Amino acid sequence: MPHVVIVGGGFGGLAAARALRSLPVRITLIDKTNHHLFQPLLYQVATAMLMPGQIAAPIRQVLRHHRRTTVLLGEVTGVDTRNHAVEIRTGEGREERVSYDFLVLATGVQHSYFGKDEYARHAPGMKTMADATMVRNRILSAFEEAEGETDEARRRAGLTFVLVGGGPTGVEMAGAIAELSRLSMREDFRRINPQETRIVLVEAGPRLLPPFHPSLSESTARHLRGMGVEVMTGKLVSSIDENGCRVGDEWIASRNVIWTAGVAASPAAEWLGLSKGKVRVRFDLSAPGRPEIFVIGDVAYYEQDGRPLPGVAQVAMQMGRHVARVIQARLLNNAPPPPFHYTDKGNMAVVGRDFAVFENRRFKFSGRAAWLVWSMIHILFLALPNMRLTVFWQWVWSYFTEQRGSRIIVDPRNYSNP
């Protein structure tokens, strides 16, 4: 039975595995974590609304009824394209080669500091669950430390949050930190007033949410300002260190700079001997010169109507399903399906507890209605029914009580082992 190896259990890889299930193939899905992460809600973990387990589903649990699918936890170190094998290393440092007849690379993106990797230490970004729990620890610890701080300038710097990058993640984080400090924590401190928290959202371009219509950028900025967020557009962050960052001409003293800007492709291209970056795929999503290797999701570069497709979950899922159709046609010697074509069902971003923006080719709207649509869609797309129910419950609970779901700091230094 032909063997399909999928690398990456994100939206693209999981969609491919599901779509391939009914074909006469063996499937191996390899990921370096044991869970499918629902990235659009990662900012809610980082801001203590949801618990990690509510947005991360064990991949093997999701696929447990797929009897011909094997899930392996391991890190891909390379692809032997000549001999059709993936090289992986598992947690214990053991190396293994996994042969494939078809290979699907769905390895996504990491965040990028545009060459300034030294920023990473002072301005963490968020792509993995480990990142998000670390950012959560830092945000919650900032308030704890400010409560214990006696020096006024240091206390102010401790209560200043700067978000570098005004895309959806930056906008969502700014709104969530505003709510956390101004609503959820309102009564929790005695020495500081968390409502005095300063939140700065910096965007280098002329407006927030660049991919959206300018009127939605405008209403988002207005809503954020109403929540007490300082929105700075057209401003470059020129340096970051442990004491703050320089935004345009202004130095902002802050102990909490969070990176919500650029992303860079994972090393899939290097594995295929191509130049670094995204892999420019053909109409059937195969890699150039490698008809048995497909590249999908954020790591794929595909132009449609003269523009590259955005790195969003919908694109990855539609690509995963398309690859299954291509493989099916090859196995059955049928005519290949038509070239991949992305159907955009619309894009959303959310700000706090009752405002979102939505836009597709025909409609655009913002406000509470958009927020309700956003909530329903995000709940429906969670991978396990238990997650859908507990996230729904948490949101309803938090809407009425203004409390968060999980404000705990789990510091690895708190191991009690001697």
Added chain:
Amino acid sequence: MPHVVIVGGGFGGLAAARALRSLPVRITLIDKTNHHLFQPLLYQVATAMLMPGQIAAPIRQVLRHHRRTTVLLGEVTGVDTRNHAVEIRTGEGREERVSYDFLVLATGVQHSYFGKDEYARHAPGMKTMADATMVRNRILSAFEEAEGETDEARRRAGLTFVLVGGGPTGVEMAGAIAELSRLSMREDFRRINPQETRIVLVEAGPRLLPPFHPSLSESTARHLRGMGVEVMTGKLVSSIDENGCRVGDEWIASRNVIWTAGVAASPAAEWLGLSKGKVRVRFDLSAPGRPEIFVIGDVAYYEQDGRPLPGVAQVAMQMGRHVARVIQARLLNNAPPPPFHYTDKGNMAVVGRDFAVFENRRFKFSGRAAWLVWSMIHILFLALPNMRLTVFWQWVWSYFTEQRGSRIIVDPRNYSNP
């Protein structure tokens, strides 16, 4: 206004804070984590049933309506008994002195390797949330690594779990690992059969659950054996390394030895200039020669009817409330309350999804009825209403689906920062 400083936000410290709320005192509660941990359910986090946030409540959130209570995150480094001040160090390394009129030490216990601290690396124990999430990572990773392992002996060692210590934690962990492997993960693997997992529970004494009646120890052992757990009593663990442990005369190859045995007092006694260990308190729970300092909970040594009180939540909570009465009497120049007397409402331990043992002075019973009582009591004692609802929901869901709540591995090595 007199100032009461409480060190430790566990069951004892929190009960004291709540009972002192109505008195004309200022209160400062200091803890080295930001959360009150519901320790009786820590084993459920370690075995992926519950998420950390479901059993850990931010202390300042719990006490947010206590207007005269300040919560500080910091580690106590010493007590200046002469000048009535506690010395603390906060997360940023800043030192602070907090003066007190009354001091309540409720600092609990750590686990103890009986002098063999080198065991800690190979046989982690569980007292903090950081411990429990690390044990969870190790248990879940054991199955992942076994699925990728080709060497048969190593695979078997990877699927062998040894629990050292047959008290409530050992019994509960053994039952939970049996369920995790034999029920929840039944369909999830392709190369290994998780139902072949070997689970060994070792107790040095003659029977499991030493504080309980022998008939309950017997029924617990029988129930565990029925779940496929090997129960070894009267066997000493004489060595532990990364490949396994020696139990009596037998070497058990295991990559997963978990320490569920002894505990040792936290350093409260040293702070008071007393000899290491628990602090032998007077009838009003004050430290010897220090009427303004009280020691409660697991770190206090108090004999009643010729026997020391056990280190359980009930004792700590009753002590916390008693201290509030003593302080009230002193402030109002009233007659002191009668000596502390512990009212034992009963003890429980639970094995898996439908068996528990219960015993108090009048009754003892085991089975499903005890399990239902156990479930209700544990839900009621969670610190926040949201936790009660989500834990209740998770248990109902898991009872019917046999699935766990949170089987994710969050490995700090998975930071995506460059």
